[in-house]
Amino acid sequence: MNDLFGNDFNSIFKLIPDFFQRIHEEKSDNHVRCFFHGTTGSFYGRLFPDDYIHFFHSSYSLHWLSQAPKSSTDTDEPLNKGNVYITCTSLPSIREAYFSQFAKNFELFLKSRSEELKSDGIMVLTFIGRDETHKIDNPAEVIGMVLNDMVQEVSDEGLLEEKKLDFFDLPVYGVTAEEVRQVIEEEGSFVIQTLRTFNIGWDANLHEDVDDSILDSKMKGEFVAKSMRAVFEPLLSVEFGKDTTDELFKRFEKKVSLLFEFQTLEYTNVSLSMAKVS
Numbered sequence: 001m002n003d004l005f006g007n008d009f010n011s012i013f014k015l016i017p018d019f020f021q022r023i024h025e026e027k028s029d030n031h032v033r034c035f036f037h038g039t040t041g042s043f044y045g046r047l048f049p050d051d052y053i054h055f056f057h058s059s060y061s062l063h064w065l066s067q068a069p070k071s072s073t074d075t076d077e078p079l080n081k082g083n084v085y086i087t088c089t090s091l092p093s094i095r096e097a098y099f100s101q102f103a104k105n106f107e108l109f110l111k112s113r114s115e116e117l118k119s120d121g122i123m124v125l126t127f128i129g130r131d132e133t134h135k136i137d138n139p140a141e142v143i144g145m146v147l148n149d150m151v152q153e154v155s156d157e158g159l160l161e162e163k164k165l166d167f168f169d170l171p172v173y174g175v176t177a178e179e180v181r182q183v184i185e186e187e188g189s190f191v192i193q194t195l196r197t198f199n200i201g202w203d204a205n206l207h208e209d210v211d212d213s214i215l216d217s218k219m220k221g222e223f224v225a226k227s228m229r230a231v232f233e234p235l236l237s238v239e240f241g242k243d244t245t246d247e248l249f250k251r252f253e254k255k256v257s258l259l260f261e262f263q264t265l266e267y268t269n270v271s272l273s274m275a276k277v278s
């Protein structure tokens with residue numbers, strides 16, 4: 001278990017006794033050899049000694065960039081005016097800036113993990129990815145739409161300054177399968193064994209708890225708004241303030257509910273296994 005220094009490992013470790021209980025029951029065995037270890041530090045750098053680990057798995061984490069992308073030209077112009085992420089109408093320069101930041105981070109991840117892996121080591125990664133044929137692929141796009149609406153509507157009262165939106169971008173990137181392949185091949189420490197993409201609805205986890213027959217678009221919107229708020233609120237409220245963030249998520253919930261009425265909203269996932277080049 002690896003996470004950033006600031007994250008609360010206590011709440012994760014508190015879940016472990018219940019987890020042990022469950023695997024003991026499932027396996028009817030009180031001596032399951034499963035040991036937990038927590039490691040603090042950014043995965044964009046070294047975490048373990050050389051030649052130490054047999055198998056790495058990272059899930060739904062490598063879309064987090066170490067920082068938001070920057071414009072390649074040194075101007076005072078915003079990179080991504082009126083938006084906070086990539087959309088289907090973004091200029092190629094925006095995608096390029098995001099990809100360049102992703103590639104820099106991911107190369108360091110690959111290099112660090114390859115030094116820590118044993119010679120026959122394996123790595124399995126699952127990313128929140130991107131499918132350029134989807135009209136809307138990631139809830140971050142809807143956050144940008146809502147912030148843009150708020151700038152247009154309320155700029156007279158000064159609730160959200162246009163400049164603030166123009167100069168803020170989320171430090172996340174959904175990579176395509178081909179882009180992942182490109183970075184791995186260019187970096188050279190790993191050889192890809194399997195690479196595939198699959199889709200999961202934004203509301204997928206809700207279906208585990210609620211009967212499909214009573215699920216409506218309002219419930220789906222509420223669920224997505226709560227989960228996105230858990231992920232992005234700390235970043236957004238520092239940038240835009242608490243009141244604007246409250247208003248943003250109220251509007252986000254309504255917008256996502258409406259979108260669910262007309263289209264399928266799914267994450268594109270990229271999953272791959274790779275072996276260390278010996």
Ligand SMILES: C[S@@+](CC[C@H](N)C(=O)[O-])C[C@H]1O[C@@H](n2cnc3c(N)ncnc32)[C@H](O)[C@@H]1O
Binds near residue numbers: 042059
């Ligand atoms: C969506 S959670 C994924 C949690 C878990 N792996 C899963 O699949 O449910 C993403 C996690 O990545 C962590 N994270 C983001 N950037 C990181 C970095 N540079 N180094 C280590 N952890 C990072 C975040 O703190 C967060 O806990």
